[in-house]
Amino acid sequence: MMNSLRAANAGAVEARALTVVRGDRTVLHDLGFTVEPGRITGLLGPSGCGKSTLMRAVVGTQANVSGTLDVLGRPAGHPSLRARVGYVTQAPSVYTDLTVRQNLDYFAAVLRPGRNHRAAREEAVTRAIGDVDLTRRADALAGTLSGGQLSRVSLAVALLGTPELLVLDEPTVGLDPVLRRDLWNLFHSLAADRGTTILVSSHVMDEAERCHRLLLMREGEILADDTPDALRTRTGSATVEEAFLRLVDEAATAGATAPRATTDEATPAGQETPR
Amino acid sequence: MSTDTPVLSPARALATAGRVLRQLRHDPRTVALLLIVPVLMITLLRYVFDSDPATFDAIGASLLGIFPLITMFLVTSIATLRERTSGTLERLLALPLGKGDLIAGYALAFGAVAVAQSLLATAMSVWVLGLDVVGSPWLLLLVALLDALLGTALGLFVSAFAASEFQAVQFMPAVIFPQLLLCGLFTPRDRMHPVLETLSDVLPMSYAVDGMNQVLAHTDVTADFHRDVLVVAGCALLVLCLGAATLRRRTT
Numbered sequence: 299m300m301n302s303l304r305a306a307n308a309g310a311v312e313a314r315a316l317t318v319v320r321g322d323r324t325v326l327h328d329l330g331f332t333v334e335p336g337r338i339t340g341l342l343g344p345s346g347c348g349k350s351t352l353m354r355a356v357v358g359t360q361a362n363v364s365g366t367l368d369v370l371g372r373p374a375g376h377p378s379l380r381a382r383v384g385y386v387t388q389a390p391s392v393y394t395d396l397t398v399r400q401n402l403d404y405f406a407a408v409l410r411p412g413r414n415h416r417a418a419r420e421e422a423v424t425r426a427i428g429d430v431d432l433t434r435r436a437d438a439l440a441g442t443l444s445g446g447q448l449s450r451v452s453l454a455v456a457l458l459g460t461p462e463l464l465v466l467d468e469p470t471v472g473l474d475p476v477l478r479r480d481l482w483n484l485f486h487s488l489a490a491d492r493g494t495t496i497l498v499s500s501h502v503m504d505e506a507e508r509c510h511r512l513l514l515m516r517e518g519e520i521l522a523d524d525t526p527d528a529l530r531t532r533t534g535s536a537t538v539e540e541a542f543l544r545l546v547d548e549a550a551t552a553g554a555t556a557p558r559a560t561t562d563e564a565t566p567a568g569q570e571t572p573r
Numbered sequence: 574m575s576t577d578t579p580v581l582s583p584a585r586a587l588a589t590a591g592r593v594l595r596q597l598r599h600d601p602r603t604v605a606l607l608l609i610v611p612v613l614m615i616t617l618l619r620y621v622f623d624s625d626p627a628t629f630d631a632i633g634a635s636l637l638g639i640f641p642l643i644t645m646f647l648v649t650s651i652a653t654l655r656e657r658t659s660g661t662l663e664r665l666l667a668l669p670l671g672k673g674d675l676i677a678g679y680a681l682a683f684g685a686v687a688v689a690q691s692l693l694a695t696a697m698s699v700w701v702l703g704l705d706v707v708g709s710p711w712l713l714l715l716v717a718l719l720d721a722l723l724g725t726a727l728g729l730f731v732s733a734f735a736a737s738e739f740q741a742v743q744f745m746p747a748v749i750f751p752q753l754l755l756c757g758l759f760t761p762r763d764r765m766h767p768v769l770e771t772l773s774d775v776l777p778m779s780y781a782v783d784g785m786n787q788v789l790a791h792t793d794v795t796a797d798f799h800r801d802v803l804v805v806a807g808c809a810l811l812v813l814c815l816g817a818a819t820l821r822r823r824t825t
Contacts, residue, residue, distance in 0.1 A: 359666070359824060361825045385664065391660030393659075404591075408589075
């Protein structure tokens with residue numbers, strides 16, 4: 299009953315005691331965190347630490363999830379969230395035997411079916427193709443595109459419905475530095491102009507500097523939940539990468555005996571916005 | 574999940590059918606094979622039984638029912654396996670698309686292909702090769718369409734148990750060949766070992782073939798024909814529902 303009251307001001311994603319079991323392995327252990335609305339939250343950690351599983355839980359495609367996981371004020375996976383959450387998987391999930399535009403046309407028709415929305419759909423498709431800078435390749439068969447272009451088609455699909463929450467699983471893998479910069483600029487303008495909440499994973503630490511807030515993960519647990527600046531200051535490190543390594547070492551020495559403390563309390567009250 | 578909305582959205586189903594057909598259009602070789610191979614096979618059969626037109630009639634009519642079943646089984650099992658492995662299925666099920674929309678979309682698209690395929694093969698058989706049909710060729714087409722839907726349904730269902738294209742293709746002999754042997758094509762079903770005869774009574778292809786033979790031999794729509802059509806349609810619907818159950822929004 300508190301849910302509806304809380305929903306208005308609460309985080310875009312709220313997790314408490316979130317645990318995910320895959321087969322006989324517990325992939326996520328008792329996680330608790332909040333993703334702030336309208337900001338870019340980076341999910342960082344080595345591959346295999348549970349980033350993708352966490353993202354799948356948030357979009358509601360992961361089975362065997364226990365604990366509380368609320369997304370935009372509803373339980374994750376709620377049918378009403380399907381049009382409000384955009385999700386880009388690590389591997390580009392588009393039809394390689396359709397053109398870029400045909401792919402987007404189809405997914406747009408799933409989001410807003412019917413003849414009445416045809417004009418709105420066309421507009422959304424054209425805008426999404428422009429957002430990922432593929433206007434010149436719009437009529438190329440997706441199968442003939444490069445890996446980086448293909449993952450941008452996949453991203454464009456997620457941008458179609460103007461989602462309130464974008465969940466992006468390693469969207470910049472295999473992209474050149476120029477494209478990576480352009481995409482991060484796009485993420486920032488989505489957050490600033492459209493108020494989109496972005497949860498983005500990466501195992502490249504230099505991308506962490508571009509997030510408003512970071513969740514550092516290791517072996518299914520959250521090592522730190524902080525702003526990049528606060529992380530660096532607290533650990534006395536020059537980069538987020540260094541801070542992460544220091545936290546990993548700390549956790550390894552402390553981990554065997556003492557239970558891990560969440561770093562939430564250590565967060566300074568004033569949060570600066572890195573751009 | 575219990576929160577799924579089971580309502581069928583015709584617009585989303587049509588969009589899906591259009592997308593599947595658009596994918597096929599980018600693959601003209603598959604389209605050509607789908608349309609031409611049955612015509613070539615039925616022509617081959619006609620000259621294999623050059624001196625025995627009665628046998629050609631019986632086997633030819635049966636084959637007109639079997640072709641759409643086999644081709645749609647193969648095409649659907651590979652197509653849906655691709656959806657599962659490429660991540661597009663996961664993406665679609667994370668969007669507001671009902672499972673029914675997806676399945677209806679596939680059934681519509683491949684049903685349309687089956688109609689084109691059967692029109693060509695039936696027209697060739699009846700008007701060029703002299704297949705002697707007593708009943709209406711339109712009824713042949715109806716049974717062929719239902720067979721195609723049954724093939725689509727079986728393919729969709731089986732694709733859930735295949736981890737790769739290799740496995741999916743191997744399901745063809747596993748699922749289709751026993752039915753082919755038992756459907757009465759090679760020998761009348763009542764002359765089989767009693768156990769096999771009973772088994773053939775519960776396999777849908779037996780009714781598909783029997784339906785074709787009913788049209789071949791009778792001017793009127795017989796009671797047996799009604800039964801055959803109902804059994805094939807019922808089986809297709811049942812297997813489609815089983816296939817829908819294999820589409821999971823949440824996976825491990």
